[in-house]
Amino acid sequence: MGEKMSESVSQERKISPIFLAIVLVVLLLSLLAIYQGIEAYMNNDLSSGNLFITMGITTLALLTYMVFQTRRRVLRLTAGMPMQPLITTIECPKCGMKNIRDFQRGDYIFKETEQQCPKCNEKMNIASIYREVKEKRKEAPYS
Amino acid sequence: MIMPQVLLDGFASDNVLGWIIQLAFFLVFVVFMFYGNRIQTYIMVREVEGSLIRLRLMRDEGRKIAVDTIKELGKPQGDPTARIDQFLEYFAISPVSLDPAGVIWRLEHLLDVRDVRFKDDVKLMAPQADETQTNNLENMLEAALALNIIYKVIRHYYIFGKKTLSLYIIMQLQMILPLIMREAEAYASALKAFTHGQPIGDGAGALVAAKLMRGYEKTKVEKDIVVAKVPIEGRTAYVLKAEGPGANVGKPGEAIKQIIEQNDGKISLALVIDAGLKLEGEKPGEVAEGVGVAIGGPETEKYKVEEGALKHKVPVNAIIIKEDVGDAVSPMRKEIFDAGDEAIQRIKRLILERTKEGDSIIIAGVGNTIGIGQ
Numbered sequence: 130m131g132e133k134m135s136e137s138v139s140q141e142r143k144i145s146p147i148f149l150a151i152v153l154v155v156l157l158l159s160l161l162a163i164y165q166g167i168e169a170y171m172n173n174d175l176s177s178g179n180l181f182i183t184m185g186i187t188t189l190a191l192l193t194y195m196v197f198q199t200r201r202r203v204l205r206l207t208a209g210m211p212m213q214p215l216i217t218t219i220e221c222p223k224c225g226m227k228n229i230r231d232f233q234r235g236d237y238i239f240k241e242t243e244q245q246c247p248k249c250n251e252k253m254n255i256a257s258i259y260r261e262v263k264e265k266r267k268e269a270p271y272s
Numbered sequence: 273m274i275m276p277q278v279l280l281d282g283f284a285s286d287n288v289l290g291w292i293i294q295l296a297f298f299l300v301f302v303v304f305m306f307y308g309n310r311i312q313t314y315i316m317v318r319e320v321e322g323s324l325i326r327l328r329l330m331r332d333e334g335r336k337i338a339v340d341t342i343k344e345l346g347k348p349q350g351d352p353t354a355r356i357d358q359f360l361e362y363f364a365i366s367p368v369s370l371d372p373a374g375v376i377w378r379l380e381h382l383l384d385v386r387d388v389r390f391k392d393d394v395k396l397m398a399p400q401a402d403e404t405q406t407n408n409l410e411n412m413l414e415a416a417l418a419l420n421i422i423y424k425v426i427r428h429y430y431i432f433g434k435k436t437l438s439l440y441i442i443m444q445l446q447m448i449l450p451l452i453m454r455e456a457e458a459y460a461s462a463l464k465a466f467t468h469g470q471p472i473g474d475g476a477g478a479l480v481a482a483k484l485m486r487g488y489e490k491t492k493v494e495k496d497i498v499v500a501k502v503p504i505e506g507r508t509a510y511v512l513k514a515e516g517p518g519a520n521v522g523k524p525g526e527a528i529k530q531i532i533e534q535n536d537g538k539i540s541l542a543l544v545i546d547a548g549l550k551l552e553g554e555k556p557g558e559v560a561e562g563v564g565v566a567i568g569g570p571e572t573e574k575y576k577v578e579e580g581a582l583k584h585k586v587p588v589n590a591i592i593i594k595e596d597v598g599d600a601v602s603p604m605r606k607e608i609f610d611a612g613d614e615a616i617q618r619i620k621r622l623i624l625e626r627t628k629e630g631d632s633i634i635i636a637g638v639g640n641t642i643g644i645g646q
Contacts, residue, residue, distance in 0.1 A: 158292070158296075161292075202322060206322050206323075206325055206326045206329075207325075207326075207329065213461070213464075213602065213603055215470055215603050232468070232470060234468050234469065235469070236469075236643070237469065237471070237516065237517035237643045237644060237645050238471060238479065238482065238517075238643060238644045238645055239482060239486060239644070239645035239646065240517070240645055257609055258470065258471050258603075258604065258609075258643060259471075259603075259604050259605060259606040259608075259609040260602075260603045260604065260605055260606065261605075261606050262605055262606075262607075
């Protein structure tokens with residue numbers, strides 16, 4: 130099962146031959162359209178030139194977008210599971226002095242740690258463990 | 273109308289590109305007319321395939337984490353991989369509900385058997401793990417099991433849909449996939465939290481109870497539940513939660529029922545605090561109150577509280593801390609942690625409003641107490 134992990138990732142990263150063929154054919158057609166457009170301009174046929182150039186450039190733009198989207202999809206699907214950073218707050222029960230550090234295995238809320246308070250030499254307790262999430266989107270108007 | 277004229281010129285003149293475009297246009301028209309549905313099915317199949325690959329990735333990573341953690345914490349003599357693979361195929365058959373009489377007790381018995389079996393299996397896989405670690409490993413393996421089941425069910429419908437090329441099977445699968453992917457991501461996140469013993473969003477209720485009972489003597493009652501007698505606003509509060517800091521939910525319903533019986537039903541208020549699912553648009557960590565038993569899961573515990581409360585006419589109130597399904601099984605968010613203090617203020621207000629001085633009350637903090645002591 131474990132060996133299949135990298136296999137599945139590489140399988141998804143592999144470019145499909147049909148997709149590649151479509152991309153190449155469309156690319157060829159769009160280049161042909163641009164060439165035809167240039168030729169039409171040279172023959173002073175402005176209307177045909179405009180049409181072919183517009184067609185060629187639009188197709189090229191759409192093709193580039195499609196390729197980037199496919200690449201993004203592959204990256205999204207094969208991205209690993211990120212570890213979310215957690216913050217542990219250690220507090221002195223006597224003077225209330227706080228110390229913040231990253232979460233370590235074995236930490237739990239209300240645990241008495243071996244760490245001593247630099248002010249009153251009391252053993253400090255873990256007061257909180259949480260993760261902070263930064264909201265990406267602005268507040269919606271309907272909230 | 274420049275474009276049709278120019279395209280028509282393609283037929284009339286030697287314009288090769290015009291011919292090609294015309295031909296391509298007719299081909300696309302004909303293909304879409306006869307094979308539109310099939311193309312749509314293929315596009316959907318491709319989308320499902322992508323999600324299936326992601327699910328496989330999550331399942332495999334979850335399994336790898338499980339194997340590594342068991343080797344690290346449990347220090348088994350042999351390789352536990354084969355046993356873990358067996359565990360990931362574990363299933364439980366729900367009791368017969370055709371004759372509903374007594375189904376709750378039969379379900380509870382099955383859940384107890386399952387729990388004992390899981391704990392025994394974890395102890396065999398990780399003999400050196402202490403009690404807290406055993407509980408965490410058990411929950412971690414349950415998350416890995418859930419990922420495996422999700423992957424297999426989706427794969428089943430994907431292959432079935434591909435074999436029959438039925439648009440409707442594929443369409444149903446594709447429509448439900450965003451919800452399934454969200455659930456799978458939540459399980460993957462939970463798996464990591466259980467591995468490291470981090471408090472999760474579901475522990476919001478247990479956190480509130482832990483804050484209230486801190487500094488008071490605790491006694492262990494019904495399966496994995498601790499109770500402390502805490503004086504609050506001149507009342508005696510029986511505050512209870514699952515025993516932490518290992519991953520544990522215990523049997524809060526049974527404990528509440530026992531406390532009601534021990535006090536001959538003289539309980540003026542039972543308050544249940546739990547994490548509740550928020551609706552889209554609501555903020556995580558919002559606190560809401562209502563009536564009823566706020567205990568999730570297979571409902572056996574909820575039933576016991578309802579039964580005990582009905583027998584002695586004990587009013588049951590609930591306070592929930594809102595969060596989404598992902599937050600419930602992911603490491604606890606700051607908003608949810610901070611909501612604990614607001615919930616305590618609400619508890620105090622409710623006690624003052626709904627009870628008299630000298631009364632006895634029950635405050636139950638429900639949820640998985642992983643990473644939360646007492």
